[in-house]
Amino acid sequence: MSSINEMNNDQKVKSTGTVKWFNDAKGFGFITPDDGGEEIFAHFSSIQMDGFRTLKEGQKVSYELTQGPKGKQALNITKPQI
Template sequence: MPATRDEVTMATGTVKWFNATKGFGFIMPEDGGKDVFVHITAVQAAGLRGLNENQRVSYDVVTERGKAAASNLKPL
């Protein structure tokens, strides 16, 4: 079942870490603020196998289950 998307804003940031085995990681937004959760399904939907530490990406910030998460990832 797709997540409810209450609010969508485009952002850019740097991958803090991503663990493909665990299936998630975090992105540090360029504008500061809290790190953004990224799930393996968002990575796979972008046609990627994983994310590398310090990799720059653009992404949409969506609300999933009441928390901010990255979606629509694009490597920069």
């Protein structure tokens, strides 16, 4: 598996984590990865779920990890596959 430092803009790593916090008014929050490491930025536009695009504190999620302009960022955020 590639590390985030080896990723370019076209590479994405599938990961899972837990929502640390999410602010509905601002439309963003952070995810704590299950495998440890730094928190991942989550923007409402990356949430791929039905209804109002929000996340709840403590919610388990799956996402694609990419390098954003200011650090690690989650894309295609969904409920984890069982």
